[in-house]
Amino acid sequence: MENRKHQASVKKTTSFAGRFFAYLIMVIFAIMTVYPIFWLIMNSFKTTREFQLNQIGFPKDFTLSNYVEAWKMGDFGLLFPNSLIYTGGATIGIIFFSLLAGFALGKLHSRATKPIYGSFMIGILLTTQTLMIPLFLEVNMLGIYNTRFAVLLVYIGSGLPLGIYLATEYIRSIPTALIESARIDGAGFFTIFKRIIVPMSKPVSTTIAILNISNIWNEFAIINILVSKTELKSLPLGIYKFSGSLSTDYGKQFAALTIGMVPMLVFYIIFRKQITKGVAAGAIKG
Amino acid sequence: MKRVRNYREETKAYWAMVLPGLLIYLVVMAFPIILSAVLSVSDYSGGKMFRGEPWGYNGFQAYISLFKDPWFWNALKNNMYIVLVSVFGQLPLGFIFAYFIYAKLVKAPNFWQGILYVPNIISVIVVGLLWQTIFSPHGPIAEVMNTINRNQFQSQLKALFASSGGYAPTKEIAAKILQMVGPTGEAMFSDPVPELAELLASYNGQPFQAVLDGLTNLFAPRWTPTFLSQNNVAMLPILFVILWMYTGMYMVLFLANMQKIDSQIIEAARIDGASEGQVMRHIILPSLSGTIVNSAILAISGSLSSFSLVYSMTGGGPSRVTEILAIYMYNKAFLGRPNFPLANAISLIMVLISFLLIVLTKVAEKRFGGREE
Numbered sequence: 001m002e003n004r005k006h007q008a009s010v011k012k013t014t015s016f017a018g019r020f021f022a023y024l025i026m027v028i029f030a031i032m033t034v035y036p037i038f039w040l041i042m043n044s045f046k047t048t049r050e051f052q053l054n055q056i057g058f059p060k061d062f063t064l065s066n067y068v069e070a071w072k073m074g075d076f077g078l079l080f081p082n083s084l085i086y087t088g089g090a091t092i093g094i095i096f097f098s099l100l101a102g103f104a105l106g107k108l109h110s111r112a113t114k115p116i117y118g119s120f121m122i123g124i125l126l127t128t129q130t131l132m133i134p135l136f137l138e139v140n141m142l143g144i145y146n147t148r149f150a151v152l153l154v155y156i157g158s159g160l161p162l163g164i165y166l167a168t169e170y171i172r173s174i175p176t177a178l179i180e181s182a183r184i185d186g187a188g189f190f191t192i193f194k195r196i197i198v199p200m201s202k203p204v205s206t207t208i209a210i211l212n213i214s215n216i217w218n219e220f221a222i223i224n225i226l227v228s229k230t231e232l233k234s235l236p237l238g239i240y241k242f243s244g245s246l247s248t249d250y251g252k253q254f255a256a257l258t259i260g261m262v263p264m265l266v267f268y269i270i271f272r273k274q275i276t277k278g279v280a281a282g283a284i285k286g
Numbered sequence: 287m288k289r290v291r292n293y294r295e296e297t298k299a300y301w302a303m304v305l306p307g308l309l310i311y312l313v314v315m316a317f318p319i320i321l322s323a324v325l326s327v328s329d330y331s332g333g334k335m336f337r338g339e340p341w342g343y344n345g346f347q348a349y350i351s352l353f354k355d356p357w358f359w360n361a362l363k364n365n366m367y368i369v370l371v372s373v374f375g376q377l378p379l380g381f382i383f384a385y386f387i388y389a390k391l392v393k394a395p396n397f398w399q400g401i402l403y404v405p406n407i408i409s410v411i412v413v414g415l416l417w418q419t420i421f422s423p424h425g426p427i428a429e430v431m432n433t434i435n436r437n438q439f440q441s442q443l444k445a446l447f448a449s450s451g452g453y454a455p456t457k458e459i460a461a462k463i464l465q466m467v468g469p470t471g472e473a474m475f476s477d478p479v480p481e482l483a484e485l486l487a488s489y490n491g492q493p494f495q496a497v498l499d500g501l502t503n504l505f506a507p508r509w510t511p512t513f514l515s516q517n518n519v520a521m522l523p524i525l526f527v528i529l530w531m532y533t534g535m536y537m538v539l540f541l542a543n544m545q546k547i548d549s550q551i552i553e554a555a556r557i558d559g560a561s562e563g564q565v566m567r568h569i570i571l572p573s574l575s576g577t578i579v580n581s582a583i584l585a586i587s588g589s590l591s592s593f594s595l596v597y598s599m600t601g602g603g604p605s606r607v608t609e610i611l612a613i614y615m616y617n618k619a620f621l622g623r624p625n626f627p628l629a630n631a632i633s634l635i636m637v638l639i640s641f642l643l644i645v646l647t648k649v650a651e652k653r654f655g656g657r658e659e
Contacts, residue, residue: 019392022392033530101308112300119311123311123315133615160311220597220598240411272403280541280543
């Protein structure tokens with residue numbers, strides 16, 4: 001709250017012209033950001049014919065048929081649950097393994113901690129996309145191509161470095177006295193993990209979840225090389241189908257894009273605060 | 287306290303907790319790197335890796351042909367463009383927006399943050415396909431441009447009729463119209479002037495507006511995004527979309543770190559008579575130097591992972607000019623006859639770039655006083 005008092009003086013010194021200029025730029029950029037999304041949603045309610053005649057205006061004969069057809073053509077009835085499984089499963093997996101390893105790395109004593117922690121740190125800047133081809137070959141070699149297991153495994157593996165970094169740093173800040181006194185009372189390490197670490201790590205678990213949910217839900221490049229069966233695909237793969245032969249069927253394409261976008265928009269509207277906080281906490285770590 | 291610690295139990299628990307994560311990490315990240323290193327110097331051409339067709343060492347053949355391929359350098363150049371637009375576009379813009387909010391030049395900080403961050407949350411595939419349509423010859427930009435073209439053409443027509451004493455379906459008028467339209471108009475006819483006069487005469491009895499519309503439909507220049515297929519500018523839409531997508535993220539990052547600056551320092555500087563520019567140069571910029579360097583590194587590593595956006599927006603086209611390294615690699619492995627040694631060589635090169643970035647982060651941390659918490 002002290003900030004507010006001090007920053008009040010910042011405001012006084014800025015001129016009207018400066019503020020006008022700032023508003024102008026912000027408004028232009030905000031419109032450029034929101035309008036295409038708005039335009040997309042609006043046009044998803046037009047027939048392809050109407051879209052060709054009237055791209056900018058509001059829909060005159062409002063139709064939901066695009067959604068019905070896109071849902072069927074994109075097999076979204078199959079892909080939607082898949083996306084939920086991948087996103088939910090991988091997020092829970094990342095959090096679980098991150099907290100588990102974070103507890104050991106942050107609180108238990110071992111000379112292995114330094115090299116192991118260091119190797120996880122390397123992974124933070126390593127994007128799995130660069131490993132697309134060897135991953136594809138490895139998955140084939142292991143005989144897990146076209147399985148949900150492979151998708152979950154790769155997603156969890158890509159999320160672990162950042163997750164472990166955040167979890168370790170957080171768990172380190174939990175008072176050691178708590179753990180020691182539980183030890184005196186005879187609790188084993190796994191009991192301590194379950195009873196103390198997991199409940200106390202809710203904030204960092206939320207951050208890890210926030211950082212991963214939208215990434216995994218939206219992920220395309222990796223799952224594209226891991227599965228080819230429709231019944232294993234996720235939403236982004238289904239949406240991509242609307243780019244090829246269907247790309248001139250604008251009504252359906254827009255409906256498909258909106259279907260892909262809306263869940264994350266809702267997620268964003270509900271968790272906006274946590275998301276922006278999580279990004280600030282987790283994005284720049286080397 | 288030390289007395290109660292049972293070292294053997296602790297060691298056991300330690301490994302039981304670390305190993306699951308470590309194993310997954312090794313399988314997903316470490317092993318593929320080793321695999322790509324091995325395969326890049328092999329003659330492996332697909333099929334079963336073991337007990338399949340035998341394959342062996344093939345030297346640095348893949349790397350040699352990679353460095354000889356002009357398309358590899360083209361892809362690398364496109365990656366560089368993405369880095370440049372990130373470092374000199376997203377970062378400064380994000381910084382400026384963050385400063386606007388931090389300095390209270392604009393009110394409602396949550397509103398602006400909320401809006402500008404939205405593109406980050408949307409699937410890249412959705413973003414790519416959306417902008418592909420927007421930039422397409424059937425998209426809204428084309429519609430707006432065509433409407434402008436039509437209105438302009440109609441007013442030119444009206445001016446032409448007014449200056450030649452009103453409209454009449456004569457050869458003189460037809461010649462004047464053709465002169466105005468230029469060679470594209472003449473190319474529509476085999477004998478332009480009389481044919482157009484005849485066409486004009488066929489409108490006899492219809493309202494004047496019908497003639498105007500007819501001529502506009504026929505002659506008004508149509509906007510086609512030809513610039514998208516020219517080599518030197520085909521990357522522009524992609525770069526624009528990258529700017530559109532991620533500027534908000536850098537704004538959030540910068541703002542979060544600006545808000546950690548002790549405002550009393552700024553206050554004190556102001557009391558001592560420091561100007562806005564001096565505060566920026568001596569207080570805000572130095573305390574954000576770590577964030578700026580890390581953001582730049584993040585931007586470079588981001589350029590290595592823009593596969594999905596380019597894949598959905600252009601697929602590397604037209605005729606390969608917008609390929610980036612990841613697309614180039616993907617096509618080498620999955621398009622036509624797979625060239626796995628080459629694809630793995632590119633993969634390894636990208637990994638090495640990432641390693642270089644990690645080293646850079648460490649150096650930057652030492653130089654700029656480390657990460658902001």
